[in-house]
Amino acid sequence: MSEIESAAPPAPVVSADPVEIAGGVYVLPDGRVPLVPNAGIVLGTRAALVVDTGMGPANGAHVLERARALAGDRPLILTLTHFHPEHGFGAQVFENEALIVYNAAQRDELGEKGEAYIGMFRGFGESVAEQLVDVRLVHPHVTYDGPSAEIDLGGRTVRLLTWGLAHTRGDQVVLLPDESVMFGGDLFETRMFPIVPYFPPDDADVDGDLWIDVLARVIDLAPAIVVPGHGEVTDVGVVEAVRDYLVALRDETAALKRDGLSADQVVEGLAPIVRKRYDDWDNPEWIDFGIRSFYDKAG
Numbered sequence: 638m639s640e641i642e643s644a645a646p647p648a649p650v651v652s653a654d655p656v657e658i659a660g661g662v663y664v665l666p667d668g669r670v671p672l673v674p675n676a677g678i679v680l681g682t683r684a685a686l687v688v689d690t691g692m693g694p695a696n697g698a699h700v701l702e703r704a705r706a707l708a709g710d711r712p713l714i715l716t717l718t719h720f721h722p723e724h725g726f727g728a729q730v731f732e733n734e735a736l737i738v739y740n741a742a743q744r745d746e747l748g749e750k751g752e753a754y755i756g757m758f759r760g761f762g763e764s765v766a767e768q769l770v771d772v773r774l775v776h777p778h779v780t781y782d783g784p785s786a787e788i789d790l791g792g793r794t795v796r797l798l799t800w801g802l803a804h805t806r807g808d809q810v811v812l813l814p815d816e817s818v819m820f821g822g823d824l825f826e827t828r829m830f831p832i833v834p835y836f837p838p839d840d841a842d843v844d845g846d847l848w849i850d851v852l853a854r855v856i857d858l859a860p861a862i863v864v865p866g867h868g869e870v871t872d873v874g875v876v877e878a879v880r881d882y883l884v885a886l887r888d889e890t891a892a893l894k895r896d897g898l899s900a901d902q903v904v905e906g907l908a909p910i911v912r913k914r915y916d917d918w919d920n921p922e923w924i925d926f927g928i929r930s931f932y933d934k935a936g
């Protein structure tokens with residue numbers, strides 16, 4: 638393999654087989670491949686739930702096929718942790734195969750930003766654009782308003798919980814109370830800097846303060862098994878680590894702004910320090926976005 642080839646990131650292809658993390662609860666692990674999420678499959682006696690699809694129709698088809706293999710002829714339900722392409726833009730293959738359930742904020746955010754995100758992601762390189770060929774955004778069959786919904790899969794009730802704006806406007810965790818399993822989407826990642834999608838003026842719908850509040854609520858729920866949006870399945874320690882990271886980044890950024898530094902100066906001075914502090918975390922490019930987001934909101 639040439640140096641150039643080995644430097645290129647692997648294609649964002651969902652290729653894993655399901656791994657059972659609790660009785661009847663499966664994850665298709667992301668293998669730490671960029672733009673591949675941890676997708677979930679939860680079996681009840683009467684129905685099965687799929688959490689996140691991967692990006693584009695081929696990845697969605699892989700997740701659907703694995704879900705069908707596990708669920709047999711039980712009806713499928715699809716929900717998403719949030720609208721971002723690598724989590725939900727494979728939903729089209731589920732349109733006639735599953736009942737699609739989002740919260741109202743997810744539905745609205747997808748409708749408002751979906752097409753622009755397809756364009757943005759196509760710009761990330763050929764292997765990403767390839768997965769987005771023939772992508773089509775689909776609307777949910779059912780949405781819920783308010784902070785929560787329950788789905789009875791038969792012998793197992795799943796709670797969908799949303800607290801509004803954080804990583805996106807419609808972040809949703811999927812909690813299995815009996816097994817104490819939580820799917821958290823991009824509210825937290827294992828050993829990766831949290832993704833702060835702060836792209837003003839196109840999309841500035843991320844709020845670090847509210848995100849910190851949401852993580853406190855997640856920690857209060859005390860899930861035993863935590864499935865992050867990306868990275869290894871782990872425990873609630875990952876949520877505490879991300880909260881501590883965001884709190885420190887917010888406070889240090891605000892202090893430097895009060896000292897009169899520009900946003901560029903804060904990034905230049907603070908980002909390398911933060912990078913060193915978390916030297917085993919991946920995706921350090923998100924430090925800069927985090928600093929700029931906190932800087933612009935700091936008083």
Ligand SMILES: [Zn+2]
Nearest residue numbers: 719721823832
């Ligand atoms: Zn995301």
